[in-house]
Amino acid sequence: MQSQPCLCDQTKTTLPRTHALLPTSRLNSRRFAKQHQPRLSSRNRSHTGARCTSAQPGIGAGTSSSGPQQEVNRRGPIVSDGRDVYWPQSFKEITEDAVKAVIAAIEKGHNRLEVEFPPLPTSDTNSRTSDDYIDANVRLGLSAAGMINAINGKRIHLLVPDRAEYVRSYKMFKPSLDLSDGMLTMGYLTEGRKGFMGGLSKLFGNNENAVASPGEAAAKADMYICVNASTVELVDIEKYVAEYVGDKPIVLWNLELDTLRADLGLLGFPKKDLQYRFLSSFLPAFYIRQREYSKSVAVAPYIMNYAGALFREFPGPWQVMLRQDNGRYVCVAEDKQRHPLGVVKQTLMQAMGLDTDKKGSPMAFFRTGYRVCSCQAGSLAGILASKLEHASASLVPECSL
DSSP states (O other): OOOOOOTTOOOOOBOOGGGTTSOGGGGGOHHHHHHTOOOOTTOOOTTTOOOOOOSOTTGGGOSBSSSHHHHTTSSOOOOTTOOSEEOOSSHHHHHHHHHHHHHHHHHTTOOEEEEEOOSSOGGGGGGOOHHHHHHHHHHHHHHHHHHHHHHHOOOEEEEESSHHHHHHHHHHHHHHHHHTTTSEEEEETTTTOOSHHHHHHHTSSOOTTSOSOHHHHHHHOSEEEEESOOGGGHHHHHHHIIIIITTSOEEEESOOHHHHHTTTTSTTSOOTHHHHHTGGGOEEEEEEEEEEEEEEOSSTTOEEEEEEEEEEETTSOEEEEEEOTTSOEEEEEEESSOOOHHHHHHHHHHHTTOOOSOTTOHHHHHHHOOOOOSSOTTSHHHHHHHHHHHHTTTTOSSOOO
16 A cells, blocks of 8 residues: 655646656556546546536646646635645645635524544655644634734634643644734633542643643633544533633644544543544534555556545535646546445545446445445434434534445
């Protein structure tokens, strides 16, 4: 398997236009590329039955992956129909897009939001430590808070899980907080809480260089951003929302909720009903989940690697994006409902021209297996989610599953 591609890393290579959507390994076999040239002109979506449009707006501008003609189309505008092409050049651009999506969702009345994207380049994950991801999420959260404050003047309170991490992060980012004149503040999920857990959190860390009373800053805040929380701390987020946030906007920033939900119900973790009573009320405003796959073929190069991402940017739909050689992500499918990961893989395989197994054949079954997709139309989970949404529309604006 190749290392997972990063949205911010592109190889500035010049490819023939006829091979623009083929992975690098397939360029070694001209005969295979000619026989299995992907057809993306109609954005075929047999899985979702949604509307189809062109998927190659940026490629038609030129044959090179760089140049002024394609620079105009490398990211595309934010529209309700979603993006045809997404090609950010830095994490700053990704953060700006996430902030725009969050503000658009707040203007529509959604106050519980989720933002998810890789906080660091995924090409060198083996050399990264947990502190690197913790610091990157705090840095990106503060950057997003500054952008939101510059746009609408809201006072933002950034939350970390406990006091020990709060003291460490506060010392590290104190200059940035001081420059905000009190518009950007930091705190932790158990701040101001009485009882055993609240007193225990004060035993860890040093009070030096920490704000005297972060609870006061929390009460004055207009908006909250939570970072770096784990599964066991999801309960603390729920309690914090009930105590401080109320109807104010709160954003769960890069918590990897999809991973945290998998631990619910296990020994030592919160119960599964936390998803239904609390986590399901959060709307994914900006979401990028990268995926990479491979498939064996009978001709050279024998192993075909392809990659893409599940993407959403409010108010746009959920989109399946295919990654090109130059790092550009091109939409090949979209739907109002979220695509299960099995459908994402199948859609990317069809877009690459690798879906060569006959439907119902043993090989097709061995590749896909027996899949059960939750929260789809007609399924029991989907019916229950729909009834829950209609019964409490004010509390659960949109199911995030």
